[in-house]
Every structure is written in C-alpha cells, then in structure tokens.
Amino acid sequence: MPPAPPNRPRTTELAEALDRIMNKGAVLRGDLVLTVADVDLMYLDVRILVSAVDTALKAPHPPHHADNTDASPSAPPSNG
Numbered sequence: 001m002p003p004a005p006p007n008r009p010r011t012t013e014l015a016e017a018l019d020r021i022m023n024k025g026a027v028l029r030g031d032l033v034l035t036v037a038d039v040d041l042m043y044l045d046v047r048i049l050v051s052a053v054d055t056a057l058k059a060p061h062p063p064h065h066a067d068n069t070d071a072s073p074s075a076p077p078s079n080g
Contacts, residue, residue, distance in 0.1 A: 025051035025059065 027049055034042040049056065 021050055022052040023055060025049065025055050 027047060029048075030046050032042075032044040032046060033040055051059075
C-alpha cells in the first residue's frame with residue numbers, strides 16, 4: 001500500500017486566502033461597547049476595509065450615508 005500523500009502546508013492556504021482578499025477586497029463591520037458596572041461608557045461602530053490599493057481605487061465609491069454631514073470632496077461648491 002503506498003503512503004498517504006502529505007497534506008498541503010497551511011501557509012499556502014493562508015497565502016491564497018490573503019491573495020483573494022487583497023484582489024477582491026473585504027469589509028469588516030462590528031460594534032464595540034465599553035461597559036463598566038453595567039454602564040455603557042463608549043460605543044464604537046467599526047468598519048474596516050481590507051483591500052489592495054489598486055483594487056480599492058478601481059471599485060465604485062459607495063453612496064454617502066444620510067448621517068454623514070461632511071460635504072463630498074467631488075461635490076461642486078455652492079454659490080450661496
């Protein structure tokens with residue numbers, strides 16, 4: 001009986017996964033709440049974009065959220 005083939009190293013799998021994430025991009029979103037003695041002291045809404053720079057530059061930009069009060073840098077200046 002021939003010996004079983006060796007398993008592929010995990011570093012190759014990790015490298016392939018990172019390559020795919022960098023080429024396609026991924027968004028991680030979560031909520032963090034700092035609580036002391038059942039009192040919420042801080043709430044963070046976290047959004048992280050993981051991507052290669054050239055992939056991020058090629059992607060269409062998402063629309064701005066309604067709660068975003070900053071003016072878009074591509075918006076024309078107002079005449080008033």
